[in-house]
Amino acid sequence: MRFDSLVLAFCDRFLAQRTFDLIVAPALADLEFEEASGRRSRIAMRAAVLRAIIGGWRHDVARGTDTFLRMTLLSVCYYMFPVALSAGIFKTWSGFFTAGVAVLALSLVPVMVCFWPERRVRPTE
Numbered sequence: 001m002r003f004d005s006l007v008l009a010f011c012d013r014f015l016a017q018r019t020f021d022l023i024v025a026p027a028l029a030d031l032e033f034e035e036a037s038g039r040r041s042r043i044a045m046r047a048a049v050l051r052a053i054i055g056g057w058r059h060d061v062a063r064g065t066d067t068f069l070r071m072t073l074l075s076v077c078y079y080m081f082p083v084a085l086s087a088g089i090f091k092t093w094s095g096f097f098t099a100g101v102a103v104l105a106l107s108l109v110p111v112m113v114c115f116w117p118e119r120r121v122r123p124t125e
Helices: 003-014 017-037 042-085 093-115
Strands: none
Touching: 003 017, 003 042, 017 042, 042 093
16 A cells, blocks of 8 residues: 555544645645655655644544543443442442442443544545
8 A cells, every 4th residue: 555545544534624634635745746856755754744644633632622521521420320329339449449440441432432533435536
């Protein structure tokens, strides 16, 4: 697979369309221009594209963090209520905290499913 194809496949799966259009697409255009002119090394040009992808991913993560945390808190509170009501069945505090950590870990799964980006299919050219 070519580098461009790998970048497009990764961006389709893990980045928002707006982020791709504003951050990664210009970096890919610069990569094509620089390859055609032969001014810089191939490694430096690809590193610049990878840096743009990482920056775009950080931007997407930062943009949705507050909603993600609120949904996680809602899910944890929902599942911790039965655990708190049944606190008497735990013999030690470590058992109660273990159950709390398990609830936190398991409540992240539905939130991550809700936040997983929709897969876009690019038209073949």
